[in-house]
Amino acid sequence: MRTPITDLLGIEHPVVQGGMMWVGRAELAAAVSEAGGLGIITALTQPTPADLVREVERARALTSKPLGVNLTILPSIDPPPYAEYVRAIIDSGVEVIETAGANPEPFMGLLGGAGLTVLHKCTSVRHALKAQAVGVDAVSIDGFECAGHPGEGDVPGLVLVPATADALDIPFVASGGFADGRGLAAALVLGAHGVNMGTRFLCTQESPVSDAVKARIVEQTERDTVLIFRPLRNTARVAANSVGREVVRILDEGGEFADVRDLVAGARGRRLFDEGDLEAGIWSVGMAQGLVHDVPSAGEVVRRVVAEAEAVLRDALGSVSEGPRRASA
Template sequence: MIQTAVTKMLGIAHPILGGTMMSITDARFTAAISNAGGLGILASAIYKTREDFAAAVDEVQQLTDKPFAVNINLFPAMTAIDNNIYLDVMIEKGVRVVETSGHSAPEDLCGRFKSAGMTWIHKCVGIRYAQKAETLGADIITVVGYENGGATGKLDIGTLVLVPSVVDAVKVPVIGGGGVSDGRGLLAVLALGAGAVIMGSRLLVTRECPIHENLKKALMNATELETRLIMRSIGATHRVWDNAAAQKCAKIEAEGGDFNEVISVVAGDKARHMYATGDLDAGVISCGQGIGLVHDIPTVADLFNRIVAQAEAAGKRIGLTG
């Protein structure tokens, strides 16, 4: 067992957090990650009404008695409800951990986090954003390097540089990620000074992940070369699996296509169709370079146990542990 300041603060067995993934990290998947000893983080943005979100929180609490978090998405959205509504439900249901992610820290919400006694994790892309969140009262900072899947930010800094830079710049604990798929990556992130790792792409290829088996198998067979950056032309750079839809988006951008043309390819309904039917080119899916290290489809619990064992074995191999 690997215990750190972050595992103790969050009350989790393993220093592993499941990255929030839109339309994927639902109640059941969140609970599976928490039951496996990590921290599952429910994606609030999946739910468009107070009632649906409240039902999802109830479901997580019915499926696990372990700690979990809720993500509040601060990125611009085509359709979204007031985040205060999500927060009202979280306070009402006794959610103890909140993660925020987006272009800036939520100055209008952080006071409510603290008043409710929540542990607040803020996910950002660089030092000045981390320091701002710290001044607002964030308890933990999460940063992910350029290798990661999903939003990469504008700084294009790799994990090996970003994580220790932020560790040195703030006083609160740091969670790091970006390209981590196994125990070697966990050990490396801990060696950089972080107290835990956050991973998303590796969790896509687990039994409990609610995407089609065809997609899981395709990702399992992908290499580290099979991701690409899209949506930079509209100020929302994402790293995704390099399928036909991603290639179409890149072509539209290269030819000067506008916002609506880009969105027509990357729209959430097309991604959800791919997740449900296994039509591998219907939409895009966020995916990091660490997908090249994925070679099987375990349960989340088996994966986490393996990752921790690998990290401990790697530490012994290079003389870092007994």
């Protein structure tokens, strides 16, 4: 399935794995890439830039196909050494960097000079246009359905994807709410050149999270998420557990970030993923969990999504060309 995004990234199928915190590690990324998609290692999951280089080396031992690294740049009281992580990404030899959060412009000269393809994650058309203007090679556009931060516009993919297609000149992938071949087919028809899937790959055999997390995703529906940080204008979609609901209650009643800081600590979320205590903290998951019903290998997900998308598009074209059937007299 060839599109402008497969040509740009040097991959076989227009399927990109989301760069998920604590999840985007060598085994998962390599499995997605080996199956013909683009696997992504999450930079800040690694404690240091040197650890990131070693993680890429582990992935390289599992696949020779293109790999990406996600670097999310956000305001922080004690920010990571972002410039050092950028240098580590360059030194690691990966082909693609997925940037997210802040404007990647300060790093564009360095990344372009190193020959990396820059894929920037956005949540609105205006931000996608800004990314295009500063020289990124492609965009990943996140609809309101996504896990993590959907932005503050609350625009779902059915509108956001074609609006982005109308506005951009560079390739882009659709993200948020995609978990199967029907979604990929829909994204392509709406004007995207592929899809980015996080929640679907979170629930695979190679995903380095507890089986209890995967089982909960299979059990849950599209309604089992909550939006935290809404009053702070920093909305995030997480699983609807007791901690997420408590964060919503505190902030809705006038609380401030300091009042929920301990509840949303990253260390608690990591422990949840590692140990399977589903009430230990908050954890990101998208509405697409309502479409996830099993725990296959990551490679099977890629193959299944592409095969289903091809079948859906073929059947839809056949239905249209045949036209409506008359009822018999």
